[in-house]
Amino acid sequence: MQFVERTPWIASFHIDYHLGIDGIALPLLVLTSIITVLVLIAGWEVIDYKPSQYVAAFLILGGLMNGVFMAQDAILFYVFFEGMLIPMFIIIGVWGGPNRVYATIKFFLYTFLGSVFMLLGLIYLYLKGQSFNLSDMYAMSLTLSEQTWLFFAFLVAFAVKIPMWPVHTWLPDAHVEAPTGGSMVLAAVMLKVGGYGFLRFSLPIAPDASAEYAWVIIALSLIAVVYIGFVALAQEDMKKLIAYSSISHMGFVTLGLFIAFALVLDKNAADMAAVGVQGAMVQMISHGFVSAAMFGAVGVLYDRMHSRMIADYGGVVNRMPWFSAFVVLFAMANCGLPGTSGFVGEWMVILGTVKVNFWLAALAATALIFGAAYNLWMVKRVYFGEVANAQVKALTDIDSREFLMLALLAAAVMWMGLYPKPFTDVMHVSVTQLLQHVAQSKLN
């Protein structure tokens, strides 16, 4: 834990303003900061309705997201976690598409529903330990039934955020209606808050309950990976397709996190568990860049054609060669082609899973096939082939602003794919430490 800042905040409840960064938080902070800049680039000439409020909302959101990843005090975390909803609610509602009001209220209430239970769980932990400090909560011993309640309270909060099947339905709506920048942040960073929450709260605070109920999460993850993969295949709206693919990819994250229990406890393979958890982390970061890129690319098209429907396009590559090159790269990364960032995380997670059970791994690996199917099929229908209509014919290739945005994302995707070591090195110590917590039973 570095860069620690700690001052008493609300003395009567022993709440501190306590920030700190470790190996789990650092990559996410980097991701958040880069994405916030890219979002502003993406909206630069596009947003003409109250641009000052637009930028203000994203900057506030950026600050709150950084806060979420740095908070070492449970209530401070909760404040940032909930606070994020306010700017996002406004962003979707003001700058969103035609059905934005429904989408944004659904988004808000869904997330709020989840997090209030977490709040009760946190207050209960405070009752036990008289402290909202996370490290105190890690050290606290709890009975299995207490842990179970806490585990499910946290699960509701983070499962909605990730989102896991079956509480994912807010995501396609929110993504479709959000402006490009909103979708980028939502997919790239806000979904990661859920995975991060599992790492910070569920696993170390309720390790025994997590181990007990890991099968629930693993089952839900596999459903997300496989079933949602099929759902993505059927989408006709590009943003919806990417949204469903996000859910499917986040299934890998939860799978990697919870497969660790089986590895540590049953197979006694802690190093393999570390691979699984790191794979989940890498998958989060990678998906952050890839999904932001995919949504950014849809935004580029939408700004020109004002349509997200796959059927309205065809043969875009003829008019926009540079742009299409980028898109194909991102689509490949999205289906996990070796050499791109998408491969590394999924491969590590599958590697961990194979160790536990071959058939689970096989099921998870089908995601690579479905991923290739829906991504490539979309690329084929939108970008390749003959120029479909006059509007496509009138398209112009990306300008330097859009090029900058896509090129930065492409660089990040390639770098993580070809040389992921800096990322895994940063995480390694913190993940090992976390797994030690996880392996240690809190039942005395």
Added chain:
Amino acid sequence: MNPLNWMVVLPEIVLLAMACIIAIADLFLTDPARRITFWLTQGTLAAVALLHLDAFNAGQSAFGMQGMVVSDSLGHLLALFACLAVMVTLAYAQPYVGSRDMQKGELYTLSLFSLLGVCVMVSANHFLVVYLGLEVMSLSLYALTALRRDHGQSTEAAMKYFVLGALASGFLLYGLSMMYGATGSLDIQRVFEVIGKGQANQSVLVFGLVFIVAGLGFKFGAAPFHMWVPDVYHGAPTAITLLIAGAPKLAAFGMAMRLLVEGMLGLATDWQQMLVVMALASLCVGNLGAIAQTNLKRLLAYSAIAQIGFVLLALASGVVSGNTLSAGNAYSSALFYMVTYVLTTLGSFGVVMLLSRQGFESEEISDLAGLNQRSPWMAAVMTLFMFSLAGIPPLVGFYAKLSVLQALVTTNVTGYLWLAVIAVLLSLIGAFYYLRVIKVMYFDEPAADARRIHNERGVQALLAVNGAAVLVLGLLPGGLMAMCSTAIVRALAT
């Protein structure tokens, strides 16, 4: 017997004297010079607030008027916030009353008298003094509600308020008489001792208690005694609605503390059950009822009912299986909730008032449509209030809910844990209608005839301060929490 000890009631004497002086002085003022009345009133309120602040800081407890009133931190803190609430209300009301022929001396003198009632109630040490203060406050408010005599809706609201309020007062008085019958005294300390010794007839006590709690329920506006709240909030001129929604809530809290906690803590198990039922009913009625409203004032009225539910929950969690250890925690969270709620309410009704123009009451939710385009700044402030009422961090409403939930969970009794779960679920439903207000302001197009809004600088600045207070107290709630807990701890110690 205690001496008279005039200094104990110095703030009240100043308030009474100035109210009379303003009433007389106003007779000699013509309409254009009414601002003098306004400034005299504000000066008086500021002076009284300072006196209360001073007494709060001194932190001593003293009895006066032969033990009829007490000067303690709790009373002074509540009176201080009540003064501030009335000051802010009158300031917000300036453009509103000016354009509605309500700029009369009565508005100011009656406001001062209602405040006097509040101050008497919160510093009472005798059941009859509580009742006296209550009547001074209520009668002034009835009259104020009917201030626009020629306005049908207002008179109707005043009539409802009066009839139901009188009924509630009757309940309360009847309950107090039962208490007197059982304990042989109306002095709060004495009643406490008698109940503590267990000499009083339990069934008479509890019978009286039911009526007292019912009377309190009316004054809080808690379900099932909430019927008057939406009608009166809606029917009264908005300036008066704000007077009713602000200081009297603090007074009701003070009354609950004096009667239930200081007088009848020995019966806590009995009245806590009643409060829990009322709290749950309020949460349900308030949150579910608000969804169907199209009128903003009615919506805020239902929201008031729901918020009171939280206060009652905190009040009901003080004594756990005969143990008063967590009482200070519970009551101070209730006080914090009440104070921050009043602060937020002031602002949200302030916005409603500022949006009204000559001959136009901006009270439908649809009147807020596109407010972000007409006045981005007011929309932002209103958003803060709505998110705060919904309990979203980092606004002050979140810490209020947090402290109440914390009080509930701290009891570590399964029943209370379930109460906490129900409370958060219902407040989740509540979030929906607050969001709807924000949705209308930000996402809807303004009506075709809507213009940009220009307000007087002073009122605008006040609204900004109010909004900033909601945010700053949200970022740094420690100070106010500490103040509340000091007041409660001192009150419990005596």
